[in-house]
Amino acid sequence: MKQLIRKIKEDKKLREIITYLFFGGMTTVVNFVVFFLARNLLGWNLVVSNTLSWILSVLFAFATNKKWVFKSKSTGTKQFLVELGKFFFYRIVSFGIDMGCMLLFIDVFKMGEFLAKLITQTIIVVANYVFSKFLIFTSKNV
Structure with a gap:
């Protein structure tokens, strides 16, 4: 396990891919949470809830990809x-x-x-x- 962690820290491409997959998973969580809050808590219709969840998850993905994944x-x-x-x-x-x-x-x-x-x-x-x-x-x- 220690060797795997060391390899990830040393290998920039591997670290980038793992970071991308992690934040991709978090983006999916943002998408689901916003969708279900808008749909169930606020009672908004499907199209509005899905559109809002897509926009906010894309903004989240942009911020995390820019700063932590690709270090723009x-x-x-x-x-x-x-x-x-x-x-x-x-x-x-x-x-x-x-x-x-x-x-x-x-x-x-x-x-x-x-x-x-x-x-x-x-x-x-x-x-x-x-x-x-x-x-x-x-x-x-x-």
Whole structure:
């Protein structure tokens, strides 16, 4: 166990991936909590509750990815807004991939919803990591 912890501390890429997965899990918690609070406590409709939970979870993901996962060093308002804009854009793209995969797996391949969602979310996690690592939080933004 000590060797594993030491390896994680020393290996920047491994630490980045583990941190990304941790904060991705926390983002999911934010999404669920906001959705159920808005839906059950406030009595808001499904679309409003889901939209609010998506927006707040994307903002949470942006903040944690920027600061702790990819350690973006961008400075100034313009660079911040560029990263934020790219982050939202690529999260919308990943939402499109999510819906497309779900429809394909369920309607075309007749896959069960749970398995389809599991496979789709694996694709989305990888896609979001690639988008963030190579297209959003890049040294070009500094």
